[in-house]
Amino acid sequence: MGMGVTARNFGVRAGDVWLFRELDLDVPAGECLALVGENGSGKSTILRCLYGMQVPLEGTLSVADRQPDELDVEFRRDVAVLFDDSDLFVELTPVQHLELLAGTFGLDLDIGELLRDAGLDERSDVTAGSLSAGQRRRLMLLGATARPFRVLLLDEPERALDAGGKQWLTEVVGRAKDAGAAVVVATHHPPLLEVAESVVDLSGQL
Numbered sequence: 708m709g710m711g712v713t714a715r716n717f718g719v720r721a722g723d724v725w726l727f728r729e730l731d732l733d734v735p736a737g738e739c740l741a742l743v744g745e746n747g748s749g750k751s752t753i754l755r756c757l758y759g760m761q762v763p764l765e766g767t768l769s770v771a772d773r774q775p776d777e778l779d780v781e782f783r784r785d786v787a788v789l790f791d792d793s794d795l796f797v798e799l800t801p802v803q804h805l806e807l808l809a810g811t812f813g814l815d816l817d818i819g820e821l822l823r824d825a826g827l828d829e830r831s832d833v834t835a836g837s838l839s840a841g842q843r844r845r846l847m848l849l850g851a852t853a854r855p856f857r858v859l860l861l862d863e864p865e866r867a868l869d870a871g872g873k874q875w876l877t878e879v880v881g882r883a884k885d886a887g888a889a890v891v892v893a894t895h896h897p898p899l900l901e902v903a904e905s906v907v908d909l910s911g912q913l
């Protein structure tokens with residue numbers, strides 16, 4: 708199994724201070740890296756760079772054997788993401804979201820089973836706009852993971868999830884690893900560290 712994500716001599720500045728510098732990351736296929744650290748320490752910034760939404764000031768990145776570029780269709784096929792500002796189609800139901808996903812990726816999804824697993828089976832035909840914050844989050848996480856990917860990038864995926872939702876999230880990350888994906892997750896949820904092979908703490912890098 709190859710490398711899912713590598714970074715060499717990776718550095719980003721915010722204004723006139725370095726958020727981090729000379730950072731090396733190695734996330735092999737089938738493993739999870741957790742990014743931890745206080746608010747503003749640079750976790751989301753790393754994920755944005757790994758998805759090619761931001762270019763680092765220093766260093767080289769490789770994600771799914773490519774230089775990150777969110778505009779590259781092939782790159783997006785290999786890299787699944789859940790970001791802070793990820794959103795749903797408010798007019799579409801959970802079933803319709805998954806039908807759309809199945810169409811986009813040419814998948815034969817068991818939508819009923821997926822929604823049951825995510826705890827959304829009772830809400831499968833309600834528009835996303837009328838779901839609760841945690842239910843929306845579950846659907847977004849499902850959208851990111853119910854499709855093939857080589858790399859999974861998650862920014863504080865535990866946000867808005869209840870205890871059962873967080874447990875499910877841990878299982879979802881475990882399954883992604885078992886399927887051979889490299890996972891990078893920024894998190895403030897300690898139990899997720901138990902499914903991570905490595906942890907990078909960005910606190911005090913300044």
Ligand SMILES: Nc1ncnc2c1ncn2[C@@H]1O[C@H](COP(=O)(O)OP(=O)(O)OP(=O)(O)O)[C@@H](O)[C@H]1O
Pocket residue numbers: 721722726744745746747748749750751752753893
């Ligand atoms: N577009 C931007 N322009 C300038 N500075 C930015 C930009 N985005 C983020 N920053 C700054 O970079 C720093 C790191 O932000 P980042 O969102 O990566 O932190 P984080 O570790 O994800 O924090 P949190 O735990 O609060 O989500 C912050 O001080 C933030 O103000």
